[in-house]
Amino acid sequence: MTLPGSDEIIEDLSFFDDWEQRYQYIIDLGKSLSPMTPEDKTEERLVRGCQSSVWLKSTVQGEHLHFDVESDAIIVNGLLALVMAAYQDKSPAQILAFDIDGYFQALDLERHISPTRGNGLRAIVGTIRNLASQPRQ
Amino acid sequence: MSLDLNGLRAQFPILSRQVDGKPLVYLDNAATTQKPQAVIDALVNFYTQCNANVHRGAHALSDEATRRYEQARDVVADFIRAGSRQEVIWTSGTTEAINIVANGMAQRLQPGDEVLVTEMEHHANLVTWQQACLRSGAQLKVAPILDSGELDVDAFNALLSPQTRFVALPHVSNALGTVNPIQSLTASAKAAGALVLIDGAQGIAHGQVDVQAIGCDFYAFSGHKLFGPTGIGVLWGRQTILEDWPVWQTGGEMIAKVSYECATWGTLPNRLEAGTPNIAGAIGMAAAISWFMSLDVAAVQAHEKALLASATEQAQAFEGLKIIGTAKDKIGVLSFVLDGSHPADVGFILDRQGVAIRTGDHCAQPLMRRLNVPGTARASFSIYNSLDEVDVLFKALKKAQSMLA
The missing domain is CATH 3.40.640.10 (Type I PLP-dependent aspartate aminotransferase-like (Major domain))
Structure with missing residues (x-):
């Protein structure tokens, strides 16, 4: 399964009226991420939350940034898929222009990306935006 | 004197609130307890x-x-x-x-x-x-x-x-x-x-x-x-x-x-x-x-014991659940992992059902390494929790298990 775009996800999620279906959809989205190889899951790429951990590997591919991400928690993987729908294989300018907080608000998931949540998601978003704002070599 | 649980609960205003439209079941008492009106x-x-x-x-x-x-x-x-x-x-x-x-x-x-x-x-x-x-x-x-x-x-x-x-x-x-x-x-x-x-x-x-x-x-x-x-x-x-x-x-x-x-x-x-x-x-x-x-300490202790006993019994009967910490003398805490599920996911699904627990390393990383778990889900009980709330916890866990399978 390939990842739908962020607009499509907003539309899909708006169809569900109960939380179970919403989270089942998010969990399934997470399963569409390609798992990272054990060699790629290094200590330097680990963002440790106090509840769950996330690995992030980034590569420059031409004008775009490509990310490999994985969490040990499946709902966080689902949330990461939502983030990837916004950032994957986009240019730094596109990444910086994307309103991630507005996106999570539109999904009614803003509390999962709040700085207080110990799932590492906020840190991942911060890292990606930092990478996107670095001058290219 | 026995414990008047309804009277006791009525002294804690927060216990009557809802979370996501469901009655709050607060089982994170080892992190912090709620406050009675007398303290407020x-x-x-x-x-x-x-x-x-x-x-x-x-x-x-x-x-x-x-x-x-x-x-x-x-x-x-x-x-x-x-x-x-x-x-x-x-x-x-x-x-x-x-x-x-x-x-x-x-x-x-x-x-x-x-x-x-x-x-x-x-x-x-x-x-x-x-x-x-x-x-x-x-x-x-x-x-x-x-x-x-x-x-x-x-x-x-x-x-x-x-x-x-x-x-x-x-x-x-x-x-x-x-x-x-x-x-x-x-x-x-x-x-x-x-x-x-x-x-x-x-x-x-x-x-x-x-x-x-x-x-x-x-x-x-x-x-x-x-x-x-x-x-x-x-x-x-x-x-x-x-x-x-x-x-x-x-x-x-x-x-x-x-x-x-x-x-x-x-x-x-x-x-x-x-x-x-x-x-x-x-x-x-x-x-x-x-x-x-001012509470009857013996009644409070008996109630806490009953809560943990009920939780432990239901946990032991729950397929795929492993209790972490089985000391003979325990109080207030049921720490556990569900087979194949990350504790954070379990906590997440419980949260959506109004059940507040803590997940993670519990500020005890070396202990988690010793027990060979990434963390646990921890339900912790206080004197105002009811046996019904323990039942709600396990119903919510059933749902978590089926969603995370």
């Missing part, structure tokens, strides 16, 4: 009736605030059977209380000395001593636990030696609920010549703590885990020891005489309480203790 009223009353700084005003409000603040100290002293009110030092919580002791001890430890802790420490009673040892050149020793989450008492005793200057251990493990035999452990440690601190953060809210009977030198606890406000806690220490304990913070309130060249310190308890204290917090904590002491 005490805080409101202080700020509406007699807010003033203590120990220094030449006016009626200050006198009144000082009197209430110092009466609060008496309430604590009675509650834990301190030798005197001077032995009760207000702190911001358990962590600060332990820091006062570890900081002072770091100045007295030398290379060759040893500090003994256990494998079940919260970071507050581990990192503090690790850092005190790093500063002083002393060595940190760690007494192991058994797979059940009980302290290996033989190993603990074997680690005691004439080099052991200090022993710090928890009354009750926050991550596992294990109740340590603190009285006999303290006796062994004292016989070896060590000073003993008990981290009482989790032990204080389950019944009477008698520091004289325990025989320890320091006992540290927080108000917020005892139905009181956050930001207030207590270090109890023996007067003879605290009298010349290295001061922790310097500034106002704690001094006797000050010149530009030097200063001398005041007497207990002020010498360890620099600056304007958490006056409302102390008064709120005393209100919490008075409220708690």
Whole structure:
């Protein structure tokens, strides 16, 4: 399964009226991420939350940034898929222009990306935006 | 007298709120307990009736605030059977209380000395001593636990030696609920010549703590885990020891005489309480203790035991669930993992059903490594929880298991 775009996800999620279906959809989205190889899951790429951990590997591919991400928690993987729908294989300018907080608000998931949540998601978003704002070599 | 659970619950306004349209089932009591109306009223009353700084005003409000603040100290002293009110030092919580002791001890430890802790420490009673040892050149020793989450008492005793200057251990493990035999452990440690601190953060809210009977030198606890406000806690220490304990913070309130060249310190308890204290917090904590002491302790303990027994029984019958921490003597905590599910996911799905638990490493990373789990899901019970709420927890867990499969 390939990842739908962020607009499509907003539309899909708006169809569900109960939380179970919403989270089942998010969990399934997470399963569409390609798992990272054990060699790629290094200590330097680990963002440790106090509840769950996330690995992030980034590569420059031409004008775009490509990310490999994985969490040990499946709902966080689902949330990461939502983030990837916004950032994957986009240019730094596109990444910086994307309103991630507005996106999570539109999904009614803003509390999962709040700085207080110990799932590492906020840190991942911060890292990606930092990478996107670095001058290219 | 038995426990009137409905009457008790009615005293906690927050317990009637909903989360995502579902009744709140609050099972994160080891993190913090909810507050009864009596405590909320005490805080409101202080700020509406007699807010003033203590120990220094030449006016009626200050006198009144000082009197209430110092009466609060008496309430604590009675509650834990301190030798005197001077032995009760207000702190911001358990962590600060332990820091006062570890900081002072770091100045007295030398290379060759040893500090003994256990494998079940919260970071507050581990990192503090690790850092005190790093500063002083002393060595940190760690007494192991058994797979059940009980302290290996033989190993603990074997680690005691004439080099052991200090022993710090928890009354009750926050991550596992294990109740340590603190009285006999303290006796062994004292016989070896060590000073003993008990981290009482989790032990204080389950019944009477008698520091004289325990025989320890320091006992540290927080108000917020005892139905009181956050930001207030207590270090109890023996007067003879605290009298010349290295001061922790310097500034106002704690001094006797000050010149530009030097200063001398005041007497207990002020010498360890620099600056304007958490006056409302102390008064709120005393209100919490008075409220708690008005309950029938035996009935409260029987109820807590029934809650944990029901939770344990349902957990044992739950396919794919593994209880982490199976000590014979446990209180208040059911820590567990579900086969194939990350604890964070379990907590997440429970949260959506109004059930509040904690997931993660519980500020005990080395303990999680010892138990070979990335973390656990932890339901922790307090006196106002009902057996029905335990049932709700397991229904919610069933749903989590099916969604996460």
